Amino acid sequence: DSGVTQTPKHLITATGQRVTLRCSPRSGDLSVYWYQQSLDQGLQFLIQYYNGEERAKGNILERFSAQQFPDLHSELNLSSLELGDSALYFCASSVDPGQGTGNTIYFGEGSWLTVV
Amino acid sequence: ILNVEQSPQSLHVQEGDSTNFTCSFPSSNFYALHWYRWETAKSPEALFVMTLNGDEKKKGRISATLNTKEGYSYLYIKGSQPEDSATYLCAVSGRSQGNLIFGKGTKLSVKP
Numbered sequence: 001d002s003g004v005t006q007t008p009k010h011l012i013t014a015t016g017q018r019v020t021l022r023c024s025p026r027s028g029d030l031s032v033y034w035y036q037q038s039l040d041q042g043l044q045f046l047i048q049y050y051n052g053e054e055r056a057k058g059n060i061l062e063r064f065s066a067q068q069f070p071d072l073h074s075e076l077n078l079s080s081l082e083l084g085d086s087a088l089y090f091c092a093s094s095v096d097p098g099q100g101t102g103n104t105i106y107f108g109e110g111s112w113l114t115v116v
Numbered sequence: 117i118l119n120v121e122q123s124p125q126s127l128h129v130q131e132g133d134s135t136n137f138t139c140s141f142p143s144s145n146f147y148a149l150h151w152y153r154w155e156t157a158k159s160p161e162a163l164f165v166m167t168l169n170g171d172e173k174k175k176g177r178i179s180a181t182l183n184t185k186e187g188y189s190y191l192y193i194k195g196s197q198p199e200d201s202a203t204y205l206c207a208v209s210g211r212s213q214g215n216l217i218f219g220k221g222t223k224l225s226v227k228p
Contacts, residue, residue, distance in 0.1 A: 002159045033215055042120075043205070043218040056215050090160075097214050102148040102167040105216060107160040 003027065004108035006091050012114045018079040021111045025072055025093030031055070032074040033105065034066055037088040049074055050097045081115045088112050120208050122219035129196050130227055136192045137222040139206030143187040150216060151180055151191055152205040160205060163191075196226045 003026035013019055025032050034046040036059075045058035049068035060066075063081075068074045078085060094105045121140045129135050139149065148167045152160040164173040169184040177194045193200055203223045207216035 002161070004159065031214070035218075042220040043207075043216075045215045045217065048215050056213055058215060092216075094214075102165045104162045104165055105150065106162060107152070109157070109159045 002106040002108065004091055004093050004106050006089075006108035006111050008111055009109065010112045010114075012116060013081060015081055015083060015115055017081050017115075018077065019081065019113065021076040021078070021089050021091075021113070023074045023076070023091030023093075023108060025074070025091075026106055029093035029095050029106070030072065031094045031097055031105075032068055032072070033092040033094075034060075034074070034076050035090040035092065037090060037110070038084075038086075043090065046076070048097075055097055078113070083115050086113055086115045120206060120217050120219040122204075122206050122222050124222060125220070126223040126225070128225045128227065131196060131198060133196050133226075134192065134194045135196055135224065136190050137204055137206075137224075139189045139191070139219055141187050141189075141206075141208045141217075143184055145210040145212060146184055146187070146208060147211045148209045149182055149189050150207045150209070151189070152207065154203045154205055154221070155201075163204075193224070196224070198226045198228050200224060201226045 005024040030051045033048045035043045046060040048056040066076045088110045090110045092107045151163040154160040164180045166182040171182040182189045203221040205221045207218045
């Protein structure tokens with residue numbers, strides 16, 4: 001058990017809909033990262049928050065947004081869903097912002113999103 | 117932008133075989149290399165984090181080395197067991213960004 005909790009584990013929704021994925025980081029971790037794992041793709045970095053503020057942005061679509069709350073949990077909002085958004089979405093956490101450090105980044109089990 | 121390559125894509129070995137995988141990355145802006153073990157329906161499990169050229173780390177039958185000058189890392193598994201079957205992911209973080217850039221992984225299957 002990595003200590004990173006993601007909900008829901010599985011989600012099926014229709015095209016055009018909006019969903020919210022939730023992540024609770026490990027106790028004491030201030031950084032939260034979101035990654036997308038699509039078929040035949042490696043883990044793609046979406047966005048990082050550190051202590052409530054956006055820290056880095058990757059290949060995140062404009063239809064997607066995220067935030068980190070004062071209690072450090074994070075939510076990834078996916079809207080106007082398309083079939084191609086079907087993927088496994090991972091949340092990860094670390095104690096620090098990550099730049100120039102060698103600390104471990106811990107992953108949750110992921111949320112499987114299927115868009116039909 | 118870091119581009120991380122892993123080889124081979126997949127590997128099938130017999131129980132008891134020793135095996136190794138490669139992770140290649142551009143050495144500019146490199147700071148740390150991470151190895152993960154990922155079984156389907158589970159969270160990727162952190163194996164090693166290495167930062168220094170020449171670093172070697174070991175965890176049971178699994179070990180890893182790092183060459184930052186030429187931009188590669190090797191992961192070795194000695195005496196593979198069926199429970200070692202998983203996808204092994206390599207990821208790199210840079211000096212200017214903390215997020216990990218992942219390779220596509222090496223899928224290992226160990227037959228009893």
